[in-house]
Structure formats: C-alpha cells, structure tokens
Amino acid sequence: AQKITQTQPGMFVQEKEAVTLDCTYDTSDPSYGLFWYKQPSSGEMIFLIYQGSYDQQNATEGRYSLNFQKARKSANLVISASQLGDSAMYFCAIRVYSGGGADGLTFGKGTHLIIQP
Amino acid sequence: DAGVTQSPTHLIKTRGQQVTLRCSPKSGHDTVSWYQQALGQGPQFIFQYYEEEERQRGNFPDRFSGHQFPNYSSELNVNALLLGDSALYLCASTLVGGYTIYFGEGSWLTVV
Numbered sequence A: 001a002q003k004i005t006q007t008q009p010g011m012f013v014q015e016k017e018a019v020t021l022d023c024t025y026d027t028s029d030p031s032y033g034l035f036w037y038k039q040p041s042s043g044e045m046i047f048l049i050y051q052g053s054y055d056q057q058n059a060t061e062g063r064y065s066l067n068f069q070k071a072r073k074s075a076n077l078v079i080s081a082s083q084l085g086d087s088a089m090y091f092c093a094i095r096v097y098s099g100g101g102a103d104g105l106t107f108g109k110g111t112h113l114i115i116q117p
Numbered sequence B: 001d002a003g004v005t006q007s008p009t010h011l012i013k014t015r016g017q018q019v020t021l022r023c024s025p026k027s028g029h030d031t032v033s034w035y036q037q038a039l040g041q042g043p044q045f046i047f048q049y050y051e052e053e054e055r056q057r058g059n060f061p062d063r064f065s066g067h068q069f070p071n072y073s074s075e076l077n078v079n080a081l082l083l084g085d086s087a088l089y090l091c092a093s094t095l096v097g098g099y100t101i102y103f104g105e106g107s108w109l110t111v112v
Helices: none
Strands: A003-005 A010-014 A019-021 A024-026 A032-039 A046-052 A064-069 A074-079 A088-098 A111-116 B005-007 B010-013 B019-024 B031-037 B044-050 B053-057 B064-068 B074-078 B087-094 B107-111
Touching: A003 A088, A010 A019, A019 A111, A024 A074, A032 A064, A032 A074, A046 A064, A046 A074, A074 A088, B005 B087, B019 B031, B019 B087, B019 B107, B031 B074, B044 B064, B074 B087
Parallel strands: A010 A111, B010 B107
Antiparallel strands: A003 A024, A019 A074, A032 A046, A032 A088, A064 A074, A088 A111, B005 B019, B019 B074, B031 B044, B031 B087, B044 B053, B064 B074, B087 B107
16 A cells, blocks of 8 residues: 655745645555645645656656655655745645556645745 | 536535535546545545446445446445535546546535
8 A cells, every 4th residue: 555644734934935845655566656736725636746756857847846756755846936826735646557557646634835925 | 628527516415315426527538536535634535437437446435436427427426425424525537548637626515
C-alpha cells in the first residue's frame, strides 16, 4: 500500500514570498507518479503538477516546481512569488503503475496555505 | 473544452435512503474514478471505471456501486445511507495510459 505524509497542517506566508510545501511518500513499487492539487473552498481539485518516478528532471509548471528527491522519497511543491489567490488547501498524491494499469490516487491530509498581504 | 462535470452540486438525504451522483468526464477521456472526501481529510479512492467495467476498487463497502456508460459518463450509487457518508464526492477523469488526472467540482452530500 502507498502512503503520503504532509507534515504541515497549516502555513502563513507573506505575499510575494516563495513557499515550500512538504510531501514524503512511501511505496515499494518502482513505477509511480506524484501529483500536487490545489483545492479552494469551492471544493474543486485543481491539478498543478506531475512528476513521474523515472523522470530525470524536476517538473515545472509556471510558478510551480516540484523538488523531487527520490532517494529520500520526497516530493516538495515550491510556489514562487506567492499571490493572494494561492490561499487554499494543497494535496500531495501518489499513483502506482503496475500490471499494465494504474491504481487510484492516494492522498495526504493536505496543507492549508494562507497568503497574507 | 469542457472539463469534468458533476451533478448535483449539493443534496441532502435521510439515513437509509439511496443516492445517485453523476459525472461526465473531460472531453477525450475514457477512464473515470470516484473519490470520497470527508471534512478535513484528503480524498479516498472509491473505484475506477474503464470500458464500462469496474477496474479497481478502494476499501469501500458494497453499498457503494457504480456504472460507466458507452459515452464514458459515470454514476456513483450509495445505498442504505449512513450519517458517515456525508462528504464531498469527487469524480476524476483521465485517458487510459495518460498521467494527467482532472477532477470535477464535486457533489456535496449531507445525510441527516
């Protein structure tokens, strides 16, 4: 079974500062993908970034980057130049690929990020 | 390009009743998954449908069942509702073999 640990229940950050949200994972499967989602109070899960276990480079999507440290089983999300609209819950998730298919996502408990002006 | 759409957005049911939630996947996607998110928790995987069959199931009782139609849309059915079934139910879609998974806005179910 897979497990995601997010150790920061909540974070307060000043606008325009960079933010790092922590995520560690546990799986015995060699082929997997790591995801980060943003969930505003409306409830929708917004896809931010993806990192495959065999990807050599860290993923980047605009202001979002994923600091992937495979040996440490760490997949931290970095948001550069934070904005007020970044305030939301952030979830890290893992998906294992095996037997020609893919499992459902396993999520962490999330980090509540609040950007202060 | 329409994203994942879910209906209804909010509903209230009584203990013991049955509920059906609906999902239309993102255009071009053929695989649909359902998740339950209790208040203050991360989403929990219920099951996944591909080619109109349940391909994988999480740790949920048989009261939770689903269906996928030929147009790839899907339904989640929950029988004999319990108070603990109150949650946000999220539908996600992807293309088989693809890695990007998109979610809908969810259906908020309250059981009283």
